[in-house]
Amino acid sequence: MRLIVATCEVDYSGRLSAHLPQAQRLIMVKSDGSVSIHNDGGAYKPLNWMAAPCSIVIEQPAGGDQQTWTVKNKGSDVLKIAISEISLDTTIDLGIDPGLEKDGVEAHLQEILSSHPSHLRSDLSLVRREYPTAIGPVDLMCRTDDGRYVAIEIKRRGEIDGVEQLSRYLELLRRDPLLGEVEGMLVAQVVKPQARVLARDRAIQCVIVDYDDLRGLEPRENRLF
Amino acid sequence: MRLIVATCEVDYSGRLSAHLPQAQRLIMVKSDGSVSIHNDGGAYKPLNWMAAPCSIVIEQPAGGDQQTWTVKNKGSDVLKIAISEISLDTTIDLGIDPGLEKDGVEAHLQEILSSHPSHLRSDLSLVRREYPTAIGPVDLMCRTDDGRYVAIEIKRRGEIDGVEQLSRYLELLRRDPLLGEVEGMLVAQVVKPQARVLARDRAIQCVIVDYDDLRGLEPRENRLF
């Protein structure tokens, strides 16, 4: 990884056109050739960047202290960086990274709830996870004690898209005479107001779950915290 | 901005739990207090981060060369960084950034097409941009030579969500007796196959536009390229 802090001016042309006036910024060049240009604020997203794979051509006019970098990728994206007044230029080999270990996203919610569908409604038992339809799998398919099917969509946050998605599944599932009148249920940690209204309009039940509560349902094992 | 290259081990707990085994990485601390931890590959997204506003507490056991950083934000997110073997530690004041100037996204497409609706279909003329409905504005409302209304949704990429969005608008617009039978049209630079099928099913016309062609429709002015 190469880190350069310098005064620079940047032009990007590709999926959009963008320009950065002259200012001091950090230029990060990763070992895969990707380049990103950071300012000293905002979140982690750089002001400009070029993702790997890409090629870097550096031109240095004889005698001048200014460099021009031309970074191109396979497509028609071009990043031009004019660099002057370099105040840091370091290259360090970081080696390979062992990678990030994650835990606690939608897949985990689905895993827990598939073992405890009655946590959602007392009369439910699991038919199967990832129940297939022609346009994709329903997260959970359950059945009530008196034999009605309930299609369940699990989201971290319940938004309008989730309701639409479940609606499409329901439309297909209800064409299957073996299933009969399939109910719909949207499960999420929070449900946005617009999604709630749309769900109500389509007779889809919304259930709010608490992630910490659900973790309590799991068999105790090696948890990080 | 402070740049540290060091061997570190990281734990994040918050909306999910994540762990980074010990390895050499870049730790970037911006002047707003935000922290991000980068490896030497992948795109610009860091392996772990904490967005501003947040607080950093640094503990250094007496005599040891290891530091522990605890970074917390207002919520319950916590980032713990154990740092050893520092190979770079630099702080540079970058000053404020004049900011990014963009050009060429969906808004620009809409702007050009609102001036040239006949580019989409020869019989169209503009009624108004951002035509209001109860659930949000339609990008363009046009009218055919023989007086029928056409609601147009403009996207950079036509995906299933865009069709759903336009469908909701159409459902509302068609309740208005003053408008009569409103047609739907999805305009995009590319239309994904699933979106195309759904659009066809709902009698929504798809139109592919080429951004470079459209720029040619604009009055020539100061273009970057």
Next chain:
DNA sequence: CTCTGAATCTCGTGT
């Protein structure tokens, strides 16, 4: 302020 939708999104997964 919150909420909504776009993004040069990035990143995983499955076909």
Next chain:
DNA sequence: ACACGAGGTTCAGAG
């Protein structure tokens, strides 16, 4: 390779 969905998304704009 491409398509699709999720994200600790981030970001800008509107209400």
